[in-house]
Amino acid sequence: xxxxxxxxxxxxxxxxxxxxxxxxxxxxxxxxxxxxxxxxxxxxxxxxxxxxxxxxxxxxxxxxxxxxxxxxxxxxxxxxxxxxxxxxxxxxxxxxxxxxxxxxxxxxxxxxx
Amino acid sequence: xxxxxxxxxxxxxxxxxxxxxxxxxxxxxxxxxxxxxxxxxxxxxxxxxxxxxxxxxxxxxxxxxxxxxxxxxxxxxxxxxxxxxxxxxxxxxxxxxxxxxxxxxxxxxxx
Numbered sequence: 001x002x003x004x005x006x007x008x009x010x011x012x013x014x015x016x017x018x019x020x021x022x023x024x025x026x027x028x029x030x031x032x033x034x035x036x037x038x039x040x041x042x043x044x045x046x047x048x049x050x051x052x053x054x055x056x057x058x059x060x061x062x063x064x065x066x067x068x069x070x071x072x073x074x075x076x077x078x079x080x081x082x083x084x085x086x087x088x089x090x091x092x093x094x095x096x097x098x099x100x101x102x103x104x105x106x107x108x109x110x111x112x113x
Numbered sequence: 114x115x116x117x118x119x120x121x122x123x124x125x126x127x128x129x130x131x132x133x134x135x136x137x138x139x140x141x142x143x144x145x146x147x148x149x150x151x152x153x154x155x156x157x158x159x160x161x162x163x164x165x166x167x168x169x170x171x172x173x174x175x176x177x178x179x180x181x182x183x184x185x186x187x188x189x190x191x192x193x194x195x196x197x198x199x200x201x202x203x204x205x206x207x208x209x210x211x212x213x214x215x216x217x218x219x220x221x222x223x224x
Binding site: 048058102 | 144146157158161208211213216
């Protein structure tokens with residue numbers, strides 16, 4: 001089975017812009033979670049989607065949003081980018097026979113200038 | 114105080130040594146995950162456990178639910194084990210049913 005894929009892998013934006021990141025889960029996995037990783041805060045949970053519904057949300061401002069499509073692919077959007085949004089954004093999928101075990105994608109490295 | 118505390122933050126060992134990384138948490142959990150992240154690399158799930166002990170090759174993970182503590186052991190460590198090891202806990206339900214992460218333990222194994 002192919003692993004979790006994320007696009008793009010690297011992204012450079014300027015303050016005030018908005019960005020959309022994409023995640024394709026492992027085939028058969030219906031849950032997709034998004035995480036932000038920074039040197040200062042480490043890994044933090046953003047949100048989780050299951051069958052096109054947001055099942056849980058972390059403590060991030062409303063500028064961070066996401067959605068999931070019927071094929072389980074997910075996107076997250078960050079509007080009005082701030083310098084502090086520079087981070088590695090990871091998605092992970094779970095489901096099927098693997099239960100809640102998280103399978104991580106390679107991440108998208110976002111740099112905000 | 115973080116909900117998930119790992120110790121030590123940094124660990125340097127010689128090849129062949131037995132390694133232990135500890136994780137303590139303060140909330141009720143449904144499961145605990147151990148993850149591995151190589152420099153510049155992605156994250157790999159090593160273990161997901163809710164009780165007892167699991168073993169995979171040279172890696173062993175244990176959890177004591179009553180004491181809210183877990184340990185990750187690496188036997189006969191090797192330089193390729195050098196990585197950041199992250200402990201994460203999943204809460205019991207509702208808005209707590211999400212992963213909360215420790216800050217990670219940077220392990221360096223020298224040849």
